Amino acid sequence: MNIDGETRSARKERDIIQAATATFISKGYDGTSMEEIATKAAVSKQTIYKHFTDKETLFGEVVRSTAAGANDIVESVTGLLSDTKFQQGGLAELGRLVVTTLLDDELVKLRRLIIANADRMPSLGRDWYEKGFERMLATMASCFRKLSAQGLMRAGDADLAASHFFGMLLWIPMNEAMFKGNGHPRARAELERHADASVEAFLALYGMKSGHAR
Amino acid sequence: MNIDGETRSARKERDIIQAATATFISKGYDGTSMEEIATKAAVSKQTIYKHFTDKETLFGEVVRSTAAGANDIVESVTGLLSDTKFQQGGLAELGRLVVTTLLDDELVKLRRLIIANADRMPSLGRDWYEKGFERMLATMASCFRKLSAQGLMRAGDADLAASHFFGMLLWIPMNEAMFKGNGHPRARAELERHADASVEAFLALYGMKSGHAR
DNA sequence: CATCAGTACTAGTCGGTCTAGTACTGCAAT
DNA sequence: ATTGCAGTACTAGACCGACTAGTACTGATG
Numbered sequence: 001m002n003i004d005g006e007t008r009s010a011r012k013e014r015d016i017i018q019a020a021t022a023t024f025i026s027k028g029y030d031g032t033s034m035e036e037i038a039t040k041a042a043v044s045k046q047t048i049y050k051h052f053t054d055k056e057t058l059f060g061e062v063v064r065s066t067a068a069g070a071n072d073i074v075e076s077v078t079g080l081l082s083d084t085k086f087q088q089g090g091l092a093e094l095g096r097l098v099v100t101t102l103l104d105d106e107l108v109k110l111r112r113l114i115i116a117n118a119d120r121m122p123s124l125g126r127d128w129y130e131k132g133f134e135r136m137l138a139t140m141a142s143c144f145r146k147l148s149a150q151g152l153m154r155a156g157d158a159d160l161a162a163s164h165f166f167g168m169l170l171w172i173p174m175n176e177a178m179f180k181g182n183g184h185p186r187a188r189a190e191l192e193r194h195a196d197a198s199v200e201a202f203l204a205l206y207g208m209k210s211g212h213a214r
Numbered sequence: 215m216n217i218d219g220e221t222r223s224a225r226k227e228r229d230i231i232q233a234a235t236a237t238f239i240s241k242g243y244d245g246t247s248m249e250e251i252a253t254k255a256a257v258s259k260q261t262i263y264k265h266f267t268d269k270e271t272l273f274g275e276v277v278r279s280t281a282a283g284a285n286d287i288v289e290s291v292t293g294l295l296s297d298t299k300f301q302q303g304g305l306a307e308l309g310r311l312v313v314t315t316l317l318d319d320e321l322v323k324l325r326r327l328i329i330a331n332a333d334r335m336p337s338l339g340r341d342w343y344e345k346g347f348e349r350m351l352a353t354m355a356s357c358f359r360k361l362s363a364q365g366l367m368r369a370g371d372a373d374l375a376a377s378h379f380f381g382m383l384l385w386i387p388m389n390e391a392m393f394k395g396n397g398h399p400r401a402r403a404e405l406e407r408h409a410d411a412s413v414e415a416f417l418a419l420y421g422m423k424s425g426h427a428r
Numbered sequence: 429c430a431t432c433a434g435t436a437c438t439a440g441t442c443g444g445t446c447t448a449g450t451a452c453t454g455c456a457a458t
Numbered sequence: 459a460t461t462g463c464a465g466t467a468c469t470a471g472a473c474c475g476a477c478t479a480g481t482a483c484t485g486a487t488g
Contacts (some may be wrong), residue, residue: 009466044470045445054443116327118393126392137386167380171381179332247479263481
């Protein structure tokens with residue numbers, strides 16, 4: 001029956017999603033044909049349509065399954081922003097992590113894809129925004145609130161502070177990644193330098209070091 | 215021949231670009247057919263192909279002609295950041311202006327379109343980024359440099375400061391606009407409140423008010 | 429008479445359906 | 459356990475209707 005606890009059906013479905021993910025990412029939504037996905041998944045078109053009613057549905061599943069990976073970062077946030085870690089430069093470490101993770105080539109391409117189809121499939125973009133974007137922001141803000149209460153930060157408006165953290169960190173590199181084509185690896189070291197400088201500025205604003213509040 | 219100094223040919227070309235702009239913006243690149251553009255421009259397909267070799271070329275022209283409008287904002291930047299204006303809250307005014315201008319519905323859609331096709335037409339995205347994005351950033355940075363030299367700001371790294379300005383201001387609302395579909399006007403008042411709060415934070419970081427430097 | 433609208437045409441793509449036949453799977457009877 | 463069987467999932471490929479970029483031609487018009 002199943003060697004590793006995975007039915008044939010489930011195996012096929014996974015293959016399809018994998019092939020679809022790769023193809024959508026490299027060729028875009030309209031540029032990808034169901035035929036191509038079928039070939040790449042070593043599956044017949046019919047099988048695809050047995051598992052997914054639609055091209056649109058399939059794409060949605062691709063996005064959702066990739067978005068699930070965002071959980072990892074959220075956990076890192078809470079981890080690195082515990083009071084002890086924070087005082088050991090956890091925020092700088094988090095900054096570097098966020099930059100390198102979110103600017104990963106595949107993730108950027110997926111991001112482009114979702115934005116491109118935000119009109120056609122509104123629920124997708126909304127999901128991505130709420131489950132990924134806002135969730136991370138909220139996690140960050142609640143950490144900031146706690147740290148402020150502990151006297152380790154002075155973030156009057158923690159939500160605003162969280163948005164500033166990401167904005168200062170990501171505005172430039174993210175826009176560059178979105179607009180410039182694929183051919184720009186942008187050295188990791190360079191990214192981390194920008195991250196460090198931005199975190200430093202952020203701490204000058206919201207951190208405790210140089211004295212007086214408000 | 216020409217009533218108002220515009221040849222028939224030029225008039226047609228303008229009509230085509232106008233129609234193309236509207237259609238591309240509302241239906242995307244693949245979703246727009248040349249036929250539709252021709253109809254909307256009250257022109258035959260043949261005429262389009264007389265003026266533009268390609269669908270891709272036409273799209274490029276659309277983007278470039280729209281990007282030209284970015285000049286206005288750049289001028290506003292230098293205007294509002296003269297030393298006198300700056301001391302009268304010019305930065306806050308600029309913040310509100312930037313937010314409302316850049317989050318204009320049509321501009322957001324165009325932005326989506328360019329991002330969507332950043333792979334297919336790399337030169338387009340690059341142009342948009344360099345002629346629009348980087349240019350505004352550079353203008354801003356040079357203003358910050360001048361203001362710092364005059365003792366009105368303390369922006370050690372003016373380029374970084376400029377990127378922080380835009381990032382703090384736009385990260386949240388821009389991402390929201392990009393990911394959530396069209397149905398999100400996001401009240402202007404709300405946007406301006408966010409802008410004000412962000413500019414205030416920015417000035418707490420880079421401004422002169424509360425004393426000591428670095 | 430050059431330019432254009434209108435239209436028909438080429439050549440091709442794609443999403444999705446349908447069909448006929450094959451492989452796999454779980455269950456039951458031996 | 460082994461075998462037999464029914465039901466289900468799968469493959470391969472033909473097929474349909476709709477649509478598209480781009481070209482070719484004709485007759486009107488300014």
